[in-house]
Amino acid sequence: MSGKLPLSPEELTRLRAFSRSLPLALLKAREDVMAGFRPNLRSHDITEQQWRALKALAQTGEMRAGQLSRASLISMPSLTRIIRTLEKQGLIERRPEERDQRAALLSLTAKGHDLVLSVSHAAEKRYDEIVAAFGLERLERLHLMLDELSAALAK
Numbered sequence: 544m545s546g547k548l549p550l551s552p553e554e555l556t557r558l559r560a561f562s563r564s565l566p567l568a569l570l571k572a573r574e575d576v577m578a579g580f581r582p583n584l585r586s587h588d589i590t591e592q593q594w595r596a597l598k599a600l601a602q603t604g605e606m607r608a609g610q611l612s613r614a615s616l617i618s619m620p621s622l623t624r625i626i627r628t629l630e631k632q633g634l635i636e637r638r639p640e641e642r643d644q645r646a647a648l649l650s651l652t653a654k655g656h657d658l659v660l661s662v663s664h665a666a667e668k669r670y671d672e673i674v675a676a677f678g679l680e681r682l683e684r685l686h687l688m689l690d691e692l693s694a695a696l697a698k
Contacts, residue, residue, distance in 0.1 A: 605650035
């Protein structure tokens with residue numbers, strides 16, 4: 544028999560309980576939340592990351608790829624592939640930036656705008672379900688607490 548032996552009782556008492564792991568709790572909550580959004584995304588044939596990129600562009604108008612990466616929490620290598628795909632689908636377009644011809648500005652096309660409106664309509668219904676199940680005040684507090692946690696850890 545190879546491998547490590549199970550942790551001793553003394554070692555176990557020094558470990559945080561697996562059920563109280565913050566990263567695990569956040570992942571579980573994310574999966575539970577996203578489970579209600581995924582059917583809508585699939586019905587429009589877009590991925591979660593594509594949706595985040597499209598929604599970020601819809602809310603800001605146009606931006607550079609680096610800005611979009613930060614706004615959508617998508618790594619640049621992944622975003623590069625997503626941009627190519629969304630361009631091929633006619634959902635986004637790029638144009639040279641006036642001040643720096645090497646840089647490109649990304650924006651939604653009319654088709655991309657229509658898709659965002661369509662996906663958003665069903666997504667808002669899901670948000671209504673979340674509010675009904677969890678409560679608007681608690682959801683707002685959760686958003687605030689998560690923002691505070693991120694800010695505290697960014698210091």
